[in-house]
Amino acid sequence: MTQTLEIGINEGERERNRHNALGVVNELHPRFDELRERGDVHRGNMAELFGVASSGPSLLMRRSDSHFTVLGYETADAAFRRHEVFSSRVYEETVMTWGPNLLSMDEPEHRRYRMLAQPAFANKTMQDWESRWLVPILDRLIEGLAHAERADLYMGYCALFPAHTICSSFGIGESDVAPMHDWLLRMLNTSDPEDAARAGRSFAEYMGRVVRERRADPNDDVISLLANSELVDEDGSRHQLTDDEIMGFAGLMLTAGSGTTYRSLGIMLLTLLQRPALLEKVVSDRSLVPQVIEETLRWDPPLTYFSRLATRDTELDGVPMPKGTVVDLSVTAANHDPRRWEDPHEFDPFRPTQPHMGFGSGPHFCIGNQLARMELRVALNRLLDAFPRMQLDPEAPEPFVTGLYFRMPTAVPVILNP
Numbered sequence: 115m116t117q118t119l120e121i122g123i124n125e126g127e128r129e130r131n132r133h134n135a136l137g138v139v140n141e142l143h144p145r146f147d148e149l150r151e152r153g154d155v156h157r158g159n160m161a162e163l164f165g166v167a168s169s170g171p172s173l174l175m176r177r178s179d180s181h182f183t184v185l186g187y188e189t190a191d192a193a194f195r196r197h198e199v200f201s202s203r204v205y206e207e208t209v210m211t212w213g214p215n216l217l218s219m220d221e222p223e224h225r226r227y228r229m230l231a232q233p234a235f236a237n238k239t240m241q242d243w244e245s246r247w248l249v250p251i252l253d254r255l256i257e258g259l260a261h262a263e264r265a266d267l268y269m270g271y272c273a274l275f276p277a278h279t280i281c282s283s284f285g286i287g288e289s290d291v292a293p294m295h296d297w298l299l300r301m302l303n304t305s306d307p308e309d310a311a312r313a314g315r316s317f318a319e320y321m322g323r324v325v326r327e328r329r330a331d332p333n334d335d336v337i338s339l340l341a342n343s344e345l346v347d348e349d350g351s352r353h354q355l356t357d358d359e360i361m362g363f364a365g366l367m368l369t370a371g372s373g374t375t376y377r378s379l380g381i382m383l384l385t386l387l388q389r390p391a392l393l394e395k396v397v398s399d400r401s402l403v404p405q406v407i408e409e410t411l412r413w414d415p416p417l418t419y420f421s422r423l424a425t426r427d428t429e430l431d432g433v434p435m436p437k438g439t440v441v442d443l444s445v446t447a448a449n450h451d452p453r454r455w456e457d458p459h460e461f462d463p464f465r466p467t468q469p470h471m472g473f474g475s476g477p478h479f480c481i482g483n484q485l486a487r488m489e490l491r492v493a494l495n496r497l498l499d500a501f502p503r504m505q506l507d508p509e510a511p512e513p514f515v516t517g518l519y520f521r522m523p524t525a526v527p528v529i530l531n532p
């Protein structure tokens with residue numbers, strides 16, 4: 115293995131994957147269906163609804179004595195959009211570790227910050243990132259696999275490039291991607307606050323240096339864009355983003371950009387490999403790839419829910435909830451609401467297209483959606499070009515998709531050139 119093949123995932127992340135792969139909860143939908151028949155809004159968090167010990171992601175997990183989970187599409191969509199009542203400040207205690215950032219801001223502040231970052235994810239920029247950062251790393255990964263008979267594509271392909279792409283676009287040199295990814299993961303480790311603080315200092319020191327360099331000598335990376343942007347304040351005055359504000363953007367985007375897409379690619383590959391007739395169609399007709407991507411994001415999104423905090427006494431679908439209630443909006447359950455999709459549990463890329471909730475909804479709709487879609491499309495196409503006849507390895511333990519909070523395949527074991 116070359117050094118490149120080691121980037122993008124560290125031992126902590128491997129451990130989280132191993133833990134999630136213990137079969138904690140594999141099948142979510144029988145329980146969701148049973149509950150949804152009784153109503154869209156249920157008292158309790160995901161762990162309580164599934165009757166399992168909670169070991170959810172510290173990043174997104176906020177606790178409250180009053181806690182509800184929403185399972186219906188229309189009801190979840192309404193809560194995502196009623197941002198003045200269902201606030202994103204719910205994340206404040208957890209994601210502030212990076213500095214002030216979009217995810218935990220409410221309107222109108224959120225909109226002012228988001229507009230600064232939006233140009234970094236424009237269509238033209240995505241084309242540039244595709245040829246500059248994504249294709250070269252994918253080619254190197256495929257080259258590394260070319261002579262192997264068998265491989266686990268989840269750890270040996272999917273997990274190894276998204277961190278590289280997003281870090282490169284932020285001006286982080288190739289040899290620094292692995293330490294950067296390691297710091298980002300450790301910063302969110304609430305079980306060892308001292309280690310989290312150490313990682314936070316390393317992150318701040320490194321990014322602080324990049325910010326100083328780009329303020330003095332800007333180029334076309336995202337840090338240069340942010341370092342030289344002016345934020346219009348509420349009173350109409352303007353200020354250059356502070357170092358803290360840039361760190362907040364960087365921490366959020368580097369974490370979101372390196373921790374989601376690879377899970378979706380793993381789920382998509384496994385789902386196709388488990389359906390050889392569909393895989394064959396996709397290999398010979400690549401115009402189907404975008405439909406397969408959208409169906410994957412509907413069918414099994416990599417994160418199952420996002421939370422909000424009630425800013426006043428309110429109700430949702432007729433269920434009263436006091437100020438301070440935490441509401442978990444299950445995008446996975448919403449994406450299988452039988453009132454919106456026929457046969458929702460079928461993986462059917464040919465179903466009529468309509469928006470799903472894999473990227474959320476409302477003002478916080480995923481800013482990286484075009485990047486994620488581009489990465490999924492290019493990574494799937496390059497793999498199918500290189501190994502058009504690949505099939506599931508019948509000798510490997512049977513793989514499956516698992517996880518209550520993060521969804522991922524246990525593995526994607528293949529014979530590459532049968």
Ligand code: HEM
Nearest residue numbers: 216217367370371374375378420473474478480481482486
């Ligand atoms: C398959 C991959 C991905 C999925 C399923 C996904 C999903 C989501 C969802 C559901 C949200 C909304 C969170 C909320 O409302 O609380 C979100 C927000 C966000 N995502 Fe993604 N994401 C993906 C990839 C990416 C990538 C590659 C980036 C790279 C920058 C990214 C950056 C962000 C950011 C910065 C936000 C916060 C936006 C805001 O608060 O305005 N995501 N994502």
